[in-house]
Amino acid sequence: MTIWNPELSQEGPRYRALAQAIERAINNGELPPGEKLPPQRRLADALGVTVGTVTRAYALVEQSGLVSAQVGSGTFVKARPTAEGFARVIGAPHEGLVDLGMSLPPPHPTRQATLGRFMSAMALEPAALEQAIDYPLDDSMTTHRQRYADWLTAQGLTVDADELLITQGGMNGIALAMSALLSPGDRLAAEALSYPGVISAARQQALKMVAVPFDEQGIDVAALAARHERTPFKALYVMPEHHNPTTVQLSPERREALVALARERDFWLIEDGVMHLPPEARGTPLYQLAPERTIFVFSVAKILGGGLRSGVVRSPAPLLERLHISLRNQCWAPPALIAGIAGRWLDSGEADRLLAWQFEELEARQAMVREALGEFDLSMRRGGFYAWLVLPAEHRAQALVETLEHSGVRVASAETFCVGSTAAPQAIRICLSAAPGREALAQALEIIVQALAQNAPPRWQTV
Ligand SMILES: Cc1ncc(COP(=O)(O)O)c(C=O)c1O
Structure with a gap:
């Protein structure tokens, strides 16, 4: 029987390199919860190190709380909460806080009223009510799928209604794609910083995540090829238009290279288009390539x-x-009532008006952010909800996030988005769209500017 046999970094003492390899394997799912670490002597023989080195490495990982040693049975990977990534973003709001942690659309004064109008209209349509109350059958969703297809096509995202499946939103769509394409233990690649929902869902589905470097052109396709060589993965989850959290857009050349590689190596692409940008700010979607x-x-x-x-x-x-089968297994089908409201809303022209307002509002808010924080290393994209701020050298993201929270502003630190054992850059994501209004955003920006102007706390308390 082959045993888990990691590649060790050549730097530093062997026991430390082994401990790091174990932690990495636990974080990326290669060693899932409940897995027993190899017997110490066998691993020592496989790695060409002494048993003492393996014992020290195991003790180090145990100290970090990732494994537990059970006398007489061995050392086991501990279970971890699955929604940890989400919990760090969501938290609990407190009064007076300007919460710029969540990726929410800017509040529109009539959004609720518009929803009410579509609900009232449906209440007067007996056929719609009948459809809403009965178990939805595939063909009962045809009209809604067509409305989605027409709207997306008008937005430049040309699709055929027959290619669509109605879901309960983006997270549900991602989870469906994962369960249709991947089985427990399979590898899913993603940008080294990625949407926390994917990291959390991959962990729950016992998938192993492969972190891929990216730069200002998007995912590094040469590095992706090298990762595939070493640890072949079945699918890549990617956000080509507006990377969460950095706002990076995949360049046209990289799109071509990515698609060519996916064909050559035969892996699937899960393309996240949830952050919806104006057509002229988008590239060619991967599903068209x-x-x-x-x-x-x-x-x-x-x-x-x-x-x-x-x-x-x-x-x-x-x-x-x-x-379809994955959807059936989860919930049979999404509620026809909701698909009916969303489809009508998209079809009515109201969604376009809302979107036009939203893009204008975001532009004004982005200008405010540029004005306040323009001297820093800041990235934003037209129509996007957030700014990515790489901190000046002396600042640490986690400390800044805590300072801001105490001062009444919530933002997300880069740590939240790290795939596997990716080292977090010292950066924060500021969701400028989530502020209840421009005044609240202005207040929050002032607090952020003040926090950045303060000297970072000294670190000499530790010896
Ligand atoms: C990049 C990305 N993908 C997917 C989702 C999930 O979308 P939904 O809220 O529709 O489940 C989000 C939500 O913030 C997101 O930011």
């Missing part, structure tokens, strides 16, 4: 509202049946 191997995930959460929980996935025809 490689329709046969791309699942495109869309949601109305960043346009109409996250509470609706509605969206679609666009999939190559041979995969649709598997996605």
Whole structure:
């Protein structure tokens, strides 16, 4: 029987290198919860080190709380809460706090009233009520799928209604794609910083995540090829238009290279299009470049509202049946009532008006952020909800996040987005869209500027 046999870094003492390799394997899911670490003597023989080195490494990992040693049985990977990434972003709001931690659409004064109008209209349509109350059958969703397809196509995201499956929003679409494409133990690649929902869902589905470096052009395709060589993965989750959290956009050349690599190595692409940008700010979607191997995930959460929980996935025809089965196994089908409201809203022209307002509002808010923080290393993209701020050398993200929270402003630190054992850059994500209004945003920005102007706390208390 082969045993888990990691590659050790050549730097520093052997026991430390082994402890780091174990921690990395636990964080990326290669050693899942409950897994027994190899017997010390066998691992020592496999690695060509002494048993004492393995004992010290195991003790070090135990100190960090990731494994527990059980006398007479061995050392086991401990279970960890699955939604840890989410919990760090969501937290509990407290009074007076300007919460710029969540990626929410800017509050529109009539959004609720518009929802009310569509609900009232449906209440007067007996056929819609009948459909809403009965178990939804596949063909009962045809009209809603068509509305989604028409709206997306008008937005330049050309799709055929037959390629769509209605979901309960973006997270549901991602989870469906994962369960249709991957089995426990399979590898899923992603940018080294990624959407926390994916990190959390991958952990729960016992997938191993492969972290891939990226730069200002997007995912590094040469590094992706090298990762695939060493640790072949079945699918890549990627945000080509607006990377969460850094706002990076995948360049046209990288899109071509990525698609060519996916074809050569035969892996799937899960393309997250939930952050919806104006058409002229977008590139060619991957599902148009490689329709046969791309699942495109869309949601109305960043346009109409996250509470609706509605969206679609666009999939190559041979995969649709598997996605359908995954959906059935989860919830049978999304509520036709909600799909009906979202579809009508998109179809009515109201969504376009809302979106036009939203893009203008975001532009004004981004100008405020530029004005306040323009001297720092700041990234934003047109139509995007957040700014990514790389901190000046002396600042530490976690300390700054805590200082800001005490001062009444919540932002997310880069740590929240790290895939596997990726080292977190000293950076924060500021969701400028989430402030209840421009005044609250101005207040929050002032507090951020003040916090950045303060000297970072001295670190000499530690010897
Ligand atoms: C990049 C990204 N993908 C997916 C989602 C999930 O979308 P939904 O709220 O529709 O589940 C989010 C939500 O913030 C997101 O930021």
